[in-house]
Amino acid sequence: MEKFTTHTGRAVPLRRSNVDTDQIIPAHWLKKVTRSGFEDGLFEAWRKDEDFVLNRPERQGASVLVAGPEFGTGSSREHAVWALQNYGFEAVISSRFADIFRGNSLKNGLLTVVLPQETVERLWELVEADPTAEITVDLEAREVRAEGVTASFELDDNVRWRLLNGLDDISITLQNEADIAAFEATRPSYKPRTLPVA
Amino acid sequence: MGRTLAEKVWDDHVVRRAEGEPDLLFIDLHLLHEVTSPQAFDGLRLAGRKVRRTDLTIATEDHNTPTLDIDKPIADPVSRVQLETLRRNAAEFGVRIHSLGDVEQGVVHVVGPQLGLTQPGTTVVCGDSHTSTHGAFGALAFGIGTSQVEHVLATQTLPLAPFKTMAITVEGELPEGVTAKDLILAIIAKIGTGGGQGYVLEYRGSAIRSLSMEARMTICNMSIEAGARAGMIAPDDTTFDYLKGRPHAPEGEDWDAAVAYWRTLATDEDAVFDAEVFIDANSLTPFVTWGTNPGQGAPLGANVPNPEDFEDPQERTAAENALKYMGLEAGTPLREVSVDAVFVGSCTNGRIEDLRAAADILDGRQIADGVRMLVVPGSVRVALQAVEEGLDKVFTAAGAEWRHAGCSMCLGMNPDQLAPGERCASTSNRNFEGRQGKGGRTHLVSPQVAAATAVLGHLASPADLSDRVAVEA
Numbered sequence: 001m002e003k004f005t006t007h008t009g010r011a012v013p014l015r016r017s018n019v020d021t022d023q024i025i026p027a028h029w030l031k032k033v034t035r036s037g038f039e040d041g042l043f044e045a046w047r048k049d050e051d052f053v054l055n056r057p058e059r060q061g062a063s064v065l066v067a068g069p070e071f072g073t074g075s076s077r078e079h080a081v082w083a084l085q086n087y088g089f090e091a092v093i094s095s096r097f098a099d100i101f102r103g104n105s106l107k108n109g110l111l112t113v114v115l116p117q118e119t120v121e122r123l124w125e126l127v128e129a130d131p132t133a134e135i136t137v138d139l140e141a142r143e144v145r146a147e148g149v150t151a152s153f154e155l156d157d158n159v160r161w162r163l164l165n166g167l168d169d170i171s172i173t174l175q176n177e178a179d180i181a182a183f184e185a186t187r188p189s190y191k192p193r194t195l196p197v198a
Numbered sequence: 199m200g201r202t203l204a205e206k207v208w209d210d211h212v213v214r215r216a217e218g219e220p221d222l223l224f225i226d227l228h229l230l231h232e233v234t235s236p237q238a239f240d241g242l243r244l245a246g247r248k249v250r251r252t253d254l255t256i257a258t259e260d261h262n263t264p265t266l267d268i269d270k271p272i273a274d275p276v277s278r279v280q281l282e283t284l285r286r287n288a289a290e291f292g293v294r295i296h297s298l299g300d301v302e303q304g305v306v307h308v309v310g311p312q313l314g315l316t317q318p319g320t321t322v323v324c325g326d327s328h329t330s331t332h333g334a335f336g337a338l339a340f341g342i343g344t345s346q347v348e349h350v351l352a353t354q355t356l357p358l359a360p361f362k363t364m365a366i367t368v369e370g371e372l373p374e375g376v377t378a379k380d381l382i383l384a385i386i387a388k389i390g391t392g393g394g395q396g397y398v399l400e401y402r403g404s405a406i407r408s409l410s411m412e413a414r415m416t417i418c419n420m421s422i423e424a425g426a427r428a429g430m431i432a433p434d435d436t437t438f439d440y441l442k443g444r445p446h447a448p449e450g451e452d453w454d455a456a457v458a459y460w461r462t463l464a465t466d467e468d469a470v471f472d473a474e475v476f477i478d479a480n481s482l483t484p485f486v487t488w489g490t491n492p493g494q495g496a497p498l499g500a501n502v503p504n505p506e507d508f509e510d511p512q513e514r515t516a517a518e519n520a521l522k523y524m525g526l527e528a529g530t531p532l533r534e535v536s537v538d539a540v541f542v543g544s545c546t547n548g549r550i551e552d553l554r555a556a557a558d559i560l561d562g563r564q565i566a567d568g569v570r571m572l573v574v575p576g577s578v579r580v581a582l583q584a585v586e587e588g589l590d591k592v593f594t595a596a597g598a599e600w601r602h603a604g605c606s607m608c609l610g611m612n613p614d615q616l617a618p619g620e621r622c623a624s625t626s627n628r629n630f631e632g633r634q635g636k637g638g639r640t641h642l643v644s645p646q647v648a649a650a651t652a653v654l655g656h657l658a659s660p661a662d663l664s665d666r667v668a669v670e671a
């Protein structure tokens with residue numbers, strides 16, 4: 001997992017509430033056998049409309065999604081997070097996320113930031129008026145900054161530490177590699193092994 | 199204070215214990231199949247990681263494999279991609295795999311035990327909820343999600359939250375014609391599909407001790423349908439006899455050391471369970487489900503229940519919805535419910551004893567007109583054994599279809615599916631809406647009831663056949 005300290009980028013204003021995971025990545029994409037390549041499925045239904053905000057030329061290369069309330073409800077598919085990341089988003093801002101989606105996103109290194117709805121509105125106005133306006137999501141300072149906006153946000157200390165150090169569950173376990181090796185060294189010889197028997 | 203079987207196995211696998219953190223547990227055996235492993239391997243690839251212990255990992259193909267024409271390319275593109283991906287991943291990461299056409303191929307929960315890989319006192323995981331099957335050997339075995347699959351591949355460990363223990367004590371003797379499947383369906387009907395939540399169940403008592411290993415696997419297999427984390431049975435001489443001489447069972451001094459260890463695993467007399475349930479084996483009869491979850495079952499001699507008789511409003515609504523989906527009228531005797539299809543197979547009842555039991559009833563009889571019966575061995579080894587005993591001939595002579603090994607009609611992932619509205623007596627483990635095909639209706643039954651049902655065309659037990667003269671073959 002990549003370390004997340006601070007990120008600055010242009011934004012996509014998504015003025016919709018209750019965006020569920022099926023809208024983020026439709027079910028037929030779940031047949032894929034990889035964790036990458038989901039970018040074309042992101043908001044697939046809406047992207048058929050050329051005026052949809054993600055399709056606008058001025059939004060190309062944007063990396064911060066400013067979404068409406070209740071983002072990520074519905075089925076628990078982790079693919080929704082992968083789709084946002086594959087597309088190039090580093091952070092999502094909303095006044096409320098669905099719990100499972102939020103858990104999945106933070107586990108995968110996609111920073112989900114909760115800000116009051118009025119701050120979200122101000123960010124919308126800002127980036128709609130000026131598509132080149134940048135938003136900074138500073139995890140070290142737990143702060144979101146943009147022109148005329150400085151807003152602090154909360155994040156669990158442990159989760160923040162993991163993101164700052166780029167530690168996923170596996171890396172955390174591997175920090176105890178010596179314990180695993182020590183355990184393995186004491187395993188009795190009668191324990192089963194799958195290697196083909198001669 | 200004494201410890202339970204589950205606690206002993208857990209304690210023996212703790213790699214790391216720290217205040218306020220889940221225990222990190224070592225995993226002895228990691229089973230893989232094509233459905234839940236692709237993204238886990240891809241995750242490893244993206245992070246540049248390897249499989250830590252290929253010698254504790256094994257893959258088989260089962261969910262998507264066809265049971266006919268297995269030498270032809272797989273028609274369904276999604277199935278084909280999943281199988282090809284597993285093959286590629288196994289080759290790239292050096293994992294042992296048993297592909298379609300291989301003599302060790304089969305349903306992952308049939309293959310592990312038959313190879314002797316599932317052993318007492320081990321921890322076994324698989325990205326599949328019916329991993330609980332392996333608990334029949336006194337292993338702590340449970341299903342995990344895809345990100346946990348990746349975690350085990352990379353580290354051979356899992357951080358796990360503690361569980362509670364529940365004793366399910368079954369005393370007495372199962373009456374003639376009553377099987378392990380009837381027992382577990384009765385247990386689930388008693389404690390409910392959420393009754394085991396957060397618990398590891400330990401099945402104990404004289405009725406459990408007298409069961410064969412295959413019957414014990416049937417019981418532990420369905421622990422998950424009671425919502426449990428796992429199900430276990432203390433290892434005893436029945437377990438050791440089953441294991442002895444299997445390809446991966448220990449040999450010589452290792453065998454003696456292993457048995458000595460295995461004998462220490464049974465729950466201590468002064469151990470305390472967090473919950474206890476008692477069942478009288480003598481009172482049981484063949485059991486079938488009438489609804490759309492495994493807890494909605496009743497004795498075969500009963501009638502389809504009336505939703506109004508349920509006190510709990512949620513259960514009442516669930517029963518109403520189930521009857522609607524199942525196309526059943528309250529008050530109809532279950533024996534009068536006629537079926538279109540019969541399925542014998544799955545990791546619950548696709549082992550050799552199950553096939554023998556079904557064949558025994560079909561021998562010299564014909565399945566009813568208009569009923570389609572599929573017999574699908576749980577593994578290629580089971581199939582070969584059945585052929586050696588001539589069971590395949592019994593099935594085909596009776597009018598049933600004898601198929602290649604796999605999950606088949608247990609879940610509609612391969613071409614073996616029910617048509618909308620079709621009704622099936624099935625030896626599998628889940629009667630959820632659409633599980634065997636969109637709109638399909640499933641009644642969970644034992645292999646014996648499945649066979650008798652095929653002959654009579656309606657839900658029936660072998661006892662119902664006794665007044666019929668067997669047709670001479």
Ligand code: SF4
Pocket residue numbers: 260261305306307326328544545546604605608609626627
């Ligand atoms: S037989 Fe059925 S329950 Fe068992 S592993 Fe296959 S699909 Fe799952």
